[in-house]
Amino acid sequence: MRPTRSDDAAVDLVDVILREGVVVEADVVIRVADVALVGVRLRAAVAGMATMTRYGYFEEWDTEGTRNRGSTGGT
Amino acid sequence: MSETSDHPSGRASFDDGRYLYCLVGLDGEDRRTNQFARGVDGGRPYLVSEERVGAVVQHCECQFDSDRPETVKEWLLQHQTVVDEAGQVFGTPLPFRFDTVLTGDDNKVRDWLAEESSTLLNALNELEGLWEYRIELVWNLERQNDEVEDNERLAAIREQRDNTSAGKAHLLQKEYERRQARLAERRRQDVICNLQERLAELVQEVHSVDRSRAPALTDRQSGSDEARHMTAILASTQHEANIGEYLDTITSKPGLAVRFTGPWPPYSFAPTIGQDQ
Numbered sequence: 001m002r003p004t005r006s007d008d009a010a011v012d013l014v015d016v017i018l019r020e021g022v023v024v025e026a027d028v029v030i031r032v033a034d035v036a037l038v039g040v041r042l043r044a045a046v047a048g049m050a051t052m053t054r055y056g057y058f059e060e061w062d063t064e065g066t067r068n069r070g071s072t073g074g075t
Numbered sequence: 076m077s078e079t080s081d082h083p084s085g086r087a088s089f090d091d092g093r094y095l096y097c098l099v100g101l102d103g104e105d106r107r108t109n110q111f112a113r114g115v116d117g118g119r120p121y122l123v124s125e126e127r128v129g130a131v132v133q134h135c136e137c138q139f140d141s142d143r144p145e146t147v148k149e150w151l152l153q154h155q156t157v158v159d160e161a162g163q164v165f166g167t168p169l170p171f172r173f174d175t176v177l178t179g180d181d182n183k184v185r186d187w188l189a190e191e192s193s194t195l196l197n198a199l200n201e202l203e204g205l206w207e208y209r210i211e212l213v214w215n216l217e218r219q220n221d222e223v224e225d226n227e228r229l230a231a232i233r234e235q236r237d238n239t240s241a242g243k244a245h246l247l248q249k250e251y252e253r254r255q256a257r258l259a260e261r262r263r264q265d266v267i268c269n270l271q272e273r274l275a276e277l278v279q280e281v282h283s284v285d286r287s288r289a290p291a292l293t294d295r296q297s298g299s300d301e302a303r304h305m306t307a308i309l310a311s312t313q314h315e316a317n318i319g320e321y322l323d324t325i326t327s328k329p330g331l332a333v334r335f336t337g338p339w340p341p342y343s344f345a346p347t348i349g350q351d352q
Contacts, residue, residue: 001319001326003208003337013339014151016207020342021172022098022198025349 093132093177093184094139096120097158097340099165100199101127111160115139115153123181125188128195131161131168132177132184139174158340167202169195170340191348198346205279205309206338210270210322214263214302218330223258267304270325277317278310280344307343 094115101124111120111131118133141147154173161168177184188195223229229251236247267283274281284305310318319335326333 001322001333001335003315003319003335005336005339013155013336014148016209016339016342017151017154017170017173019172020345021170021175022095022345023172023347024095024175024177025347 090136091178091180092135092137093123093130093179093181094118094135095171095175095177096131096133096154097161097168097170098188098195098199099129099131099161099168100196100203101129101165112156113153114157115150120157123184123188125185126192128188128192128199129165130184130188131157132181135176138176155340162340167199167205168340169198169202169345170342171345172342194346194348198348202309202341202344204311205341205344206312207341207343208308208310208315208318208335208337208339209284210274210306210308210318211334211336212263212266212270212304212306212325213332213334214259215330215332216259216300216302219259219262219302220255222329223255223262226254226258229254229258263302263304266325266328266331267306270321271306273321274306274308274318277314277321278308280309282307282343284343309341309344312338 096114099122114120114133116139118135120131120133122129123132124130139150141150151173158168158170177187224233232247232251232254236244236251239247271281271283284307308318315338322333322335325331
């Protein structure tokens with residue numbers, strides 16, 4: 001099998017972007033999306049995304065992401 | 076440093092800030108000034124560079140927060156699209172977590188890049204040419220229960236249960252289900268261990284994704300009829316075929332489905348910077 005960037009996979013990535021990534025411990029940086037700090041409104045909104053994805057909301061993302069990825073170090 | 080204060084919406088606001096998308100490595104003579112797609116909330120991302128490290132940023136004056144799923148979805152799409160573009164132009168980026176903001180102007184960004192240049196260059200070098208892939212194992216518990224039924228101990232309990240009084244049969248049925256679940260769990264753990272051991276031979280880094288850390292976010296929750304496990308790996312695109320071949324051997328197991336996604340920017344393998352300061 002080959003790896004994909006399907007719309008279903010985008011659900012996982014949403015969570016990854018919110019939870020992972022470079023963390024900076026510095027006075028000049030506000031790190032909002034730490035799970036402990038993320039706004040209640042944002043958290044509530046994102047929680048609804050799994051449902052959105054079932055109805056194809058992420059198809060555009062997938063198409064665009066795949067196109068963008070096309071020449072990024074592909075095999 | 077810009078002063079921060081509370082925005083009427085409850086969000087932190089400041090005089091001047093830079094939303095951070097990702098960091099990229101620059102060649103010595105690199106003068107590419109990339110035109111990025113539209114950024115988060117319609118912002119215009121651009122590159123701020125200091126020596127051999129660049130930061131893709133956009134101007135902002137407050138945090139991003141919304142209770143509209145469509146809005147958040149759009150922001151995440153925009154964030155990821157910009158990070159993808161940076162990866163295309165500059166190679167593997169160091170992606171920031173969504174909504175990370177540096178308070179101050181471009182000079183403040185340059186000051187920070189200069190201050191942390193050694194750490195940032197090391198991190199960029201370590202991740203160069205590597206991307207994140209995610210492998211999800213999904214078991215159908217009903218089919219897995221069928222698979223373990225040939226276990227000798229389970230067969231013995233079944234026989235006892237079928238040849239005893241109703242009251243005792245009930246207790247034996249409970250014991251049967253407990254043992255069945257334990258056996259199935261042990262087999263799942265065996266699959267996970269074998270998978271991660273094999274992957275460790277093929278790729279740079281492997282780790283299980285702890286989905287319990289953010290139960291309120293978008294993790295698909297396992298239904299009562301299935302069990303899930305996610306592994307994140309850091310690998311070169313050149314290893315995709317070998318990984319895929321191994322995963323093909325796993326999918327032949329009854330009741331087990333495998334999802335292999337990527338390549339993504341290495342969000343799960345990005346470092347913490349400035350922790351000791």
